[in-house]
Amino acid sequence: MTKVTAQLSVSLDGFYAGPRHTGDGDWMESAESAGFFRVTRWVTDAMAWRERQGFTGGEQDVNSDVVAESFGAAGAYVMGRRMADGGEVPWGEEPPFRAPVFVVTNRPRPTLVRGGGTSFTYVTAGVASAVEQARAAAGGRDVAVAGGGSLVRQVLKAGLLDELELHVVPVVLGTGLRLFDADLELGEKEAVELEPTRVIHTPQVTHIRYVVRGRAPLVLDDRGSGGGPTTTTG
Template identity: 35%
Template sequence: MHLVKVGRDQEVLATIGRAVARLGVTDAAITLVGAVHEARVSVMRKSDAFDDLVRDYAQPFELTGTGEVSGGAVHLHATLAGEDLVVCGHLHAATVRDFFVHAYVTPLCTGGPTVPKLRVHNITTSLDGFAAGPSQDSEHPLGVGGERLHEWIFKTRYGRAMIGRDGGSEGLDDAFLRRGDDNIGATVMGRNMFGPIRGAWGDNSWSGWWGDEPPYHHDVFVLTHHPRADLTMRGGTTFHFVTDGLDAALAQAFAAAAGQDVRLGGGAATIRAALTAGLVDELHVTVAPILLGTGEPLFADNAAAAYRVTDFTPSDQVTHYVLTRPAPPNASPAPPNASPT
């Protein structure tokens, strides 16, 4: 996946087109997200194929959408939502005069094999760096006060659909949430993320926080020190309980993903272990404007020292950061085990 930034006074289609040509991408999928203060746009509305809307806008609005590259040609299907504007259609042109637009170009065919990645998405921290509050248990799965970290999720259409509700925003936050599902073939998580039980599993009645049909729909590998039989749920999710550590869980997950990427779901200790070992290819972390004071830190012990911020994008709820590993190490260090209990 390649990030294309469309900055001040740049034309969206032309900028993405130049980047696509430079990358040599001939077939790709595009996710378009951005916040625009001033722009001149030309869009053909879906409601009327012959109705072109060309206007200057001088108020903040979000420009989101999808697109594709076919034979090197870029096509975008956009939604613009502002104070007095909601337009869906094919984007002919958009010149950004202030703020920014980002296009994530995911090649479908680049003439060679792609290497599956280990990705972290939508992990949220407080301003003081905690990814969960203290005292996690069945009543407080994110620790005391930790549920405030994820309030932004359930204001989006994606998040509301997770809990069986309609409505929600379709802007920047929603787009980032959906990116977390793209091309994911398996998930790895720590035991704390799977549930509040510590020590032996007891009667095996705990089956996760997500009800009878978890949102994964693929194989999920749970780190634990205590053996347990596989647990198959509705909708295609099977939980596998791995007692051999993070490296074994990742090996099994990449095998199950069959060429797709693997998502590292958390919690914070599991992500820290993978970051410290340089195993994570891409980390998307959101920072919520709250203070927890104490809890589970994400970046303790300089875990992300080898990574760099390649993108940051504020919404009206949180700030999104994307961290990437600059280059694969010449030799992969032996990954430490995460610390499941």
């Protein structure tokens, strides 16, 4: 059964990149880039990631196994336009996805076909349409929301996300692009509930997989109301 999944590397304080780069300078030299590469260092060190990019070297370890697993599970991808534009040149003629990619955008563009089975279809009808098209193209495998963080929030907000995996890196960035913020538009007494189903710890990163249970009201218990046992100190 096809699942819609997402995964992101985040700092302990919840950032997936440094402060947003809005200038005309080189993104690679920006604070956004510095934060992003700090929390994804475990990925770029992994042999499975390097092989997928056409590079040599890397570590064959648990982190590499996690990367290989994620590539193997995805039958199609959904991606934001900013990520697609930024990666178009660096990914080259054979991008690492090797599957159809559906790009959420408000700027039409013909489908871009690349080598290795990767194609980029630009969807202007919204995130739900992109997910639906990706499901149809996934061949029973997962639809992976590749990001960025804003797109992951859109999919979560729309109730379309089945599974979320966070790769929590032991670093505090202090500021930057936060994965979860107010544009989820949760009510004052509402939350998105998740259930952890797997935790893998390594020295570089802790991988935590969640099933998304969806929006639910926050229900207060009767703690302190006098209806149950009390504890006194003195």
